[in-house]
Structures are given as structure tokens and as C-alpha cells.
Amino acid sequence: xxxxxxxxxxxxxxxxxxxxxxxRAEDTGLDQVGRKEYLDVVKGKKVVFxxxxxxxxxxxxxxxxxxxxxAELGYNxxxxxPNWSTDAGTKALTALISEKPDLIIVHNPDIQxxxxxxxxxxxxxxxxxxxxMPSVTLTDSYVGADWVTLGEVEANELVAHCGAGKGPSTxxxxxxxxxxxxxxxxxxxxxxxxxxxxxxxxxxxxxxxxYDPAKARAIMETVLQQHPDLCGAVGVWDDADVGIGAxxxxxxxxxxxxxxxxxxxxxxxxxxxxxxxxxxxxSYNTPLQGNIASQQIAELLQSPDKAGLRKSVFYGPLxxxxxxxxxxxxxxxxxxxx
Amino acid sequence: xxxxxxxxxxxxxxFLLAACLFIGFALFLNNFLTVGNILALVQxxxxxxILSLGxxxxxxxxxxxxxxxxxxxxxxxxxxxxxxANIPLGGALLAGAIFVVTVGTVTGIIVAYAEIPAIFTTxxxxxxxxxxxxxxxxxxxxxxxxxxxxxxxxxxxxxxxxVPAPVIAFGVVALLVFLVLKWTRFGRFVxxxxxxxxxxxxxxxxxxxxxxxxxxxxxxxxxxAGIVMAAxxxxxxxxxxxxxxxxxxxxxxxxxxxxxxGGRGGVRNVLVGTALVGILLNGMTILNIGYxxxxxxxxxxLLGAIIIDTLINPRxxxxxxxxxx
Numbered sequence: 275x276x277x278x279x280x281x282x283x284x285x286x287x288x289x290x291x292x293x294x295x296x297x298r299a300e301d302t303g304l305d306q307v308g309r310k311e312y313l314d315v316v317k318g319k320k321v322v323f324x325x326x327x328x329x330x331x332x333x334x335x336x337x338x339x340x341x342x343x344x345a346e347l348g349y350n351x352x353x354x355x356p357n358w359s360t361d362a363g364t365k366a367l368t369a370l371i372s373e374k375p376d377l378i379i380v381h382n383p384d385i386q387x388x389x390x391x392x393x394x395x396x397x398x399x400x401x402x403x404x405x406x407m408p409s410v411t412l413t414d415s416y417v418g419a420d421w422v423t424l425g426e427v428e429a430n431e432l433v434a435h436c437g438a439g440k441g442p443s444t445x446x447x448x449x450x451x452x453x454x455x456x457x458x459x460x461x462x463x464x465x466x467x468x469x470x471x472x473x474x475x476x477x478x479x480x481x482x483x484x485y486d487p488a489k490a491r492a493i494m495e496t497v498l499q500q501h502p503d504l505c506g507a508v509g510v511w512d513d514a515d516v517g518i519g520a521x522x523x524x525x526x527x528x529x530x531x532x533x534x535x536x537x538x539x540x541x542x543x544x545x546x547x548x549x550x551x552x553x554x555x556x557s558y559n560t561p562l563q564g565n566i567a568s569q570q571i572a573e574l575l576q577s578p579d580k581a582g583l584r585k586s587v588f589y590g591p592l593x594x595x596x597x598x599x600x601x602x603x604x605x606x607x608x609x610x611x612x
Numbered sequence: 613x614x615x616x617x618x619x620x621x622x623x624x625x626x627f628l629l630a631a632c633l634f635i636g637f638a639l640f641l642n643n644f645l646t647v648g649n650i651l652a653l654v655q656x657x658x659x660x661x662i663l664s665l666g667x668x669x670x671x672x673x674x675x676x677x678x679x680x681x682x683x684x685x686x687x688x689x690x691x692x693x694x695x696x697a698n699i700p701l702g703g704a705l706l707a708g709a710i711f712v713v714t715v716g717t718v719t720g721i722i723v724a725y726a727e728i729p730a731i732f733t734t735x736x737x738x739x740x741x742x743x744x745x746x747x748x749x750x751x752x753x754x755x756x757x758x759x760x761x762x763x764x765x766x767x768x769x770x771x772x773x774x775v776p777a778p779v780i781a782f783g784v785v786a787l788l789v790f791l792v793l794k795w796t797r798f799g800r801f802v803x804x805x806x807x808x809x810x811x812x813x814x815x816x817x818x819x820x821x822x823x824x825x826x827x828x829x830x831x832x833x834x835x836x837a838g839i840v841m842a843a844x845x846x847x848x849x850x851x852x853x854x855x856x857x858x859x860x861x862x863x864x865x866x867x868x869x870x871x872x873x874g875g876r877g878g879v880r881n882v883l884v885g886t887a888l889v890g891i892l893l894n895g896m897t898i899l900n901i902g903y904x905x906x907x908x909x910x911x912x913x914l915l916g917a918i919i920i921d922t923l924i925n926p927r928x929x930x931x932x933x934x935x936x937x
Contacts, residue, residue: 327851329746329753357746358854453903482903486852487754487845492656496897499649500642513754517845524769524776542756551846 316575317348320375324366326383326407327358330513331540331608332560333381336405338611339564340379340571349575360387367391371398377574379567382407384454396582401574405567406558407456412585414574417567419536419558420589421457425464427556427592428534432506435532438474441505442530446475447497449490449518450482451510458482458510461536465508478504483514490517498525505532512537512546512555519551539595544605547597555595561606563590623869623881625920629913630888637895644898651776657890658782659841660857664864664882665789666833671865672793673826674806674874675723675730679715679738680834681858685850686745687712687831688838692755692848701761709835715741716831720824734827742853756847768843781840785833790879802826807875864889867917888913 323340325333337353344351354370356362360383370378371394378400382388389411392402396413406418432446448465451458469475479497483490490509498504498521507522509515515535522531528550537543539557546552566588595604602610638645663680670677691708695701719737723730746753757764770777793799804812805819813819842848868885870877892913896906 327753329751329850331752334752358851450903479897479900480902481897481900484855486855487847487849488659488841488852491845492652492893493897495652495656496649496894499646499652500898514849516847520769520845 312572312576313347316572319349319377319575320352321349321377321379321571321575322352322354322370322373322375323379323381324354324356324363324370325381326356326363328353328355329357331538331542332406334608335538335540335560335606335611336564336567338608339561339568342611343568343571347572349571358383360384364388364391367395371395371400374398374400377401377403377571379403379405379571380409380413381405382409382456384452385410385456385459386454399581401581403567403570403574406560406563409456412587414582414585415570416587417570418563418590419457419592421460422464422467423589424536424556424558424592425461425466426468427464427594428461428508428536429465429468431534431554431594432508432532433468433472433475436475436505437472441532443501443503443505444474444476445478445501445504446506446508447479447494447501447504448477448481449493449507449509449515450480451485451514453482457536461510483517485511485514487514487517487520490514491521492517494518494521495524498522498527498531502527505530507531507533509533509535511535512540512543512552516546516551519546519549523551539593539604539606541605541607544595544600547595547600553596557593557595557604558590559593559604559606561611564611566590621869621924622867622917623877623884625924626867626869626888626917627884629917630884630891633888633891633895637891637898641895641898644895647774649894649898651774651779653890653894654779654782655776656893657886658776658778659837659844660860660864660889661782661882661886662785662837662840663834663857663861664868664886665785665879666830666837667861667865668868668870668877668879668882669789669793669802669833670730670826670830671870671872672806672874672877673802673823674809675823675826676734676862676872677719677827677830678731678734678858678862679719679741680830680861682738682741682745682853683712683715683831684834684838684841685848685853686741686749687715687835688842688848689755689850690745690749691839692757692842693750695758696756701758701764705839709832712831712835713828716828717824719831720827723827724820724823738853738858742850745850750850753850754847755850757842764843766843767840768846778840778844781836785836786879786883789833793878798822798825803875805874860889863914867914888917 328334340351354366356366363383364387367388368391378395380388380392380402382404389409392409392411392413395402402413404413404416408416435441436444436446438444478501481493483493507518509518512535518533522528522533532553534554535552536556538560543555547555593604643649666680667677687708690711691704694704694707719733722728722733767777772780801817801822804817805822809819838848864882864885866872867888868881870881892910
């Protein structure tokens with residue numbers, strides 16, 4: 275009797291454990307709806323990135339983000355680095371058109387060189403995502419800066435600091451980058467848009483430094499000799515425009531010349547703002563661009579649409595970085611991304 | 613002396629052209645002829661000038677060093693990387709110098725002993741050095757210089773009696789190269805080898821060792837130019853390897869009148885060539901001439917100088933046999 279009672283209790287206990295066990299199994303949750311389909315469709319896809327060159331903040335930050343995404347989702351990311359050679363880039367793109375990857379990510383060195391090839395890639399059914407430097411051909415997607423607005427933002431800063439009666443003079447200098455690049459062409463349009471409304475601002479120099487800080491410095495030195503009362507300078511890329519700052523500093527005019535440029539928002543640029551080599555850096559935050567492009571990569575790989583059917587454009591946010599808002603969000607380092 | 617300066621050589625033509633431009637700009641451009649602007653003018657070409665001195669030395673010895681810019685950017689960028697890793701700047705630069713000497717020795721041995729033409733050897737060496745640097749020494753193509761070294765900052769931003777340090781560096785290197793070429797056995801041997809390598813060898817000049825030494829010296833001069841550049845713009849931008857800089861260097865040398873067939877010319881030619889390029893660049897920047905137009909004008913003036921030289925000094929049998937590159 276006693277034994278039966280004990281065995282009943284034992285059985286009841288065992289049953290309840292079993293029941294609890296099933297409950298616990300239900301506690302581990304359900305598979306997220308759509309997850310398997312997403313991972314299955316993206317897995318094994320081939321994505322190739324053709325940068326202008328690797329080895330500098332902008333492209334390295336994107337690549338770091340996409341490499342991470344590729345590892346997580348299981349797609350293959352290849353980087354074909356033309357190392358600043360438009361010719362090598364064109365060859366890489368031509369070769370890719372016959373290789374037929376699922377997606378090409380292109381960072382255009384100028385607005386013309388790849389334009390026809392990109393159209394051909396689209397015709398061949400290859401999806402194309404352009405980042406930060408668009409060509410004249412619109413493809414499936416463009417993610418990057420709105421260069422015209424960026425130019426307007428820069429010019430408006432100069433108007434605010436060098437308008438009549440505000441600065442030592444109303445003279446400004448424009449130090450261009452590579453003259454046929456998208457950044458340069460569209461940024462110039464933005465600057466012209468604003469300056470045409472403000473005839474009091476005099477652009478006393480408009481020269482190209484080809485993204486070389488030494489050349490930017492040489493130009494600025496000459497300009498400062500001619501116009502010691504220069505009020506502002508506007509550039510295209512912070513990486514090279516430290517040369518402007520170096521010339522201004524050497525002439526002892528730090529604080530007099532308002533130097534506004536744009537860039538990736540790398541910590542190096544922020545350091546240069548702190549050193550007084552740059553006054554303001556309009557950042558297009560490339561890690562953020564990388565994340566937005568990641569979304570586009572995932573979308574383009576999932577979408578059953580034919581290449582070139584739908585064309586979308588997305589301009590990322592712009593942040594004016596000055597001495598006052600140097601912080602971790604605005605000034606990233608490569609280590610933050612790894 | 614005045615007659616000698618006006619003698620219609622290429623150097624003379626370029627000197628006249630530079631002088632005409634200088635007088636023209638001085639008359640018609642405001643603020644061209646000021647001490648500040650002239651100093652800015654010389655400073656803007658001082659690094660080009662230093663590199664050209666190194667190139668001149670090799671060209672006089674009937675060689676050519678197309679790897680100078682690659683050697684400069686890689687060695688200096690590597691030194692900057694080491695300095696960022698908290699190695700004292702002096703030690704980092706010493707490491708860079710050792711790398712430069714190694715590169716120069718390898719180039720020299722290939723040219724002198726394997727007798728591969730210098731133009732191909734150095735073209736390939738340039739690509740090898742840059743590729744090596746990009747793979748093993750640095751991943752990011754702009755390397756910032758370390759702060760907190762007084763002498764290094766002085767080299768970039770300092771002045772002595774208003775003269776900027778890079779200009780002084782150019783002057784010192786020019787003087788040294790002048791003295792070496794004129795007054796040392798090494799210098800005289802370079803001329804002898806450049807003029808006629810076989811005769812020089814028969815006369816007992818150790819031509820092969822001399823060639824190796826030339827490439828080491830040109831590399832070290834390039835390294836020095838790189839250090840001045842890094843100090844001047846607070847970092848080394850290795851992208852200039854992809855620019856036309858090496859051709860600009862060669863242009864200064866050839867334009868100044870140092871024939872590529874070797875054995876002729878000297879420091880004065882480099883100074884004249886550098887002056888023309890400097891005056892042109894400065895004047896066009898003041899005139900605010902656009903980028904494309906600047907290139908057009910530069911090329912036309914250079915072509916003009918070469919045409920005038922050919923008219924004044926027509927090819928004779930000797931020059932035709934020696935040939936140009």
C-alpha cells in the first residue's frame with residue numbers, strides 16, 4: 275500500500291516534470307517569421323565592391339561594415355581594388371559584366387567613366403548599387419551624400435561668416451578636389467546656387483588641388499599672399515584640405531580664415547578641427563552610409579525584380595562638425611567598426 | 613659671364629623664358645613681386661626641387677630613377693607608422709633610411725651588374741616598393757606625422773630670417789649636390805661614367821660600384837624630400853605615388869638642360885628648371901586660371917621650350933647617335 279502510494283507520487287512528480295519540460299520547450303520561442311526565407315535567399319549570393327581605392331577612411335569604413343554583414347548573412351563579398359586607377363576600375367567592371375555577380379557596388383571616380391558600363395551591367399541583369407559618388411547613369415540604387423545640398427550648406431556657412439560687415443573681408447577661396455568627380459561637380463553647383471544669391475561674397479580663387487594636401491597648401495599660400503584679408507576657404511575633402519589649414523596656420527591667420535570642408539567624419543578630421551587646421555567639417559558619416567547601403571544590399575539581393583526595374587536614391591544625413599560637437603558619434607575610428 | 617648665360621643652350625632658353633615670365637608677372641600682377649610671394653613661390657617648388665637634384669645626379673651618370681617617388685612615400689609613411697607606434701621619431705626615420713638604402717642597393721645591383729636598362733628596372737622597382745609598402749607597412753594611405761618633436765615641426769613650419777625651412781632644406785641639398793658633383797672624386801666619376809661608361813671603366817673608374825652608389829644617394833635625397841614634405845603638411849600622403857610627380861621631376865631635370873644621354877649639366881640646370889615651373893605655377897594661381905587651362909598652358913610652354921631648343925641646337929651626328937629616351 276505504502277509502496278503504491280509512493281509510486282503514484284513518484285509518477286505524478288515525473289509527469290509534472292514532463293509537463294514542465296514541454297512548457298520550457300515552448301519558452302524557447304518561435305522562429306522569426308521570414309527569417310529563414312531571408313537567410314536562404316541571401317546566402318551564397320555574390321557581391322563585388324569596386325571602390326575608387328581602398329586604404330582610406332571612406333572605403334575602409336564601408337568595407338568593414340559589409341564584411342561583417344557578409345559574414346553574418348553568408349553572402350560572398352569581394353573587393354576589387356583599382357588603387358586610384360580609373361583604367362584598372364574600368365577593366366574590373368568589364369570583367370565583372372561577364373562574370374555576372376548578383377550585385378555590384380560601385381564607387382565612381384568620376385561621373386562619366388563607368389556610366390556606359392553600368393548601363394550595360396544593368397542590361398545584363400546585374401544589380402548595381404552606387405555609393406557616395408554617383409555617375410550620370412542612374413542604377414538600382416544610390417546611397418550617399420547629397421552633394422548639391424552639401425555645397426549649399428558649406429556656402430551658407432561662408433555667407434554667415436563672411437557676409438558684408440561680418441568678417442575681415444568678403445573674400446573667399448574655393449579649393450577644388452578632382453574636377454571631374456561627382457563630389458566636386460555637384461558640390462560646386464551647390465556653392466554656385468548660394469553665391470549667386472549673395473553677390474557681395476567675392477570668390478578670389480578657384481583652383482584644384484587634386485586631393486593632395488601639399489598642393490592645397492601651395493595654392494593657399496599664394497592666395498594668402500595676394501589676399502591677406504581672406505575671410506573664408508571652402509574645400510571638398512577634409513583629407514586633403516588640412517593643407518589649406520597648414521597654410522593658414524603658417525601665415526598666422528588661424529581664426530581669421532573660416533575653413534569649411536566635408537568628409538567621412540573620421541576621428542583624424544576631428545583631431546584636425548581641434549588643432550585648428552579646419553573650422554568646420556560637414557560630415558556625411560560613412561559608417562552610417564555603410565549601414566544604409568547594407569540595407570540596400572539585403573533588399574536588392576532579396577528582391578525578385580529585374581535589374582534596373584526600380585531606381586531609388588537615398589541621401590544620408592549631414593552633420594556640421596565643429597569644436598563644439600566632437601564626440602564619439604560624430605568622430606568614429608576604424609576600431610569602432612571592427 | 614652675361615654672354616655665357618645668354619648662350620643659346622636649352623638652359624639659356626628656359627632661363628630666358630623664366631625671366632620673361634617673371635618680369636611680365638612682376639609688371640602686371642599685383643603683389644607678385646613681394647618678399648612674401650617670392651618665398652611662397654620657392655616654397656611651393658622646394659620639394660620638387662630637392663627630388664630633381666637627386667634625379668639630376670642619376671641622369672648625369674646616364675641613369676634614371678623612376679622609383680624616387682615610390683621610395684619617398686613608402687619609406688616616410690613607414691617611418692610615420694613606426695612613430696605612431698611610439699617608437700622615437702629618430703629611430704623610426706633611421707628604419708626608413710635603412711629601407712631606402714636597401715632599395716637603392718637592389719636597384720643599383722640590377723642596373724650595374726645584371727645590366728638591365730635603368731628605365732625598366734626603376735619603373736618596376738617603383739611598383740614593387742609601393743606594393744610592398746601597401747602590403748606590409750601601412751594600410752591607410754595617409755599617415756599623419758607625430759606631434760611633439762620640435763625639430764620636425766621646425767623643418768615644416770619654421771623660418772630663419774623669414775625664409776621657410778623647406779626652402780632652406782632645398783638650398784642646403786643644392787649646395788651639397790653642387791659640392792659633391794664639382795669637388796669630390798665621386799662627383800667627377802659620375803660625369804665620366806655618364807659621358808662614356810666604357811672609357812671611364814678602361815680608365816679605372818669602378819663604374820659598377822659607382823652606379824649602385826648613385827641609386828642609394830638618389831633614394832636618400834628622395835627620403836629627405838619626403839621628410840620635409842611630411843613635416844610641411846603634417847603627414848605623408850602616399851597617393852602622390854599615383855600622381856604625375858615623377859614626370860614633373862624628370863621634366864625639371866630635362867627642361868633645365870640635363871640631357872638624358874648623361875655626362876652633362878649640373879645643379880644650376882635644376883635651379884633654372886625649378887624656377888620656371890615655380891614661376892609658372894605661382895603666376896597661374898594668382899591669375900586664378902582654371903585647372904584644365906593651367907595644364908594646357910604648362911604643356912604648351914614646355915613644348916615651346918623643347919622646340920626652340922631643337923631650332924637653336926639642331927641634331928648633329930653625335931647627338932643623333934646617342935639618342936634620347
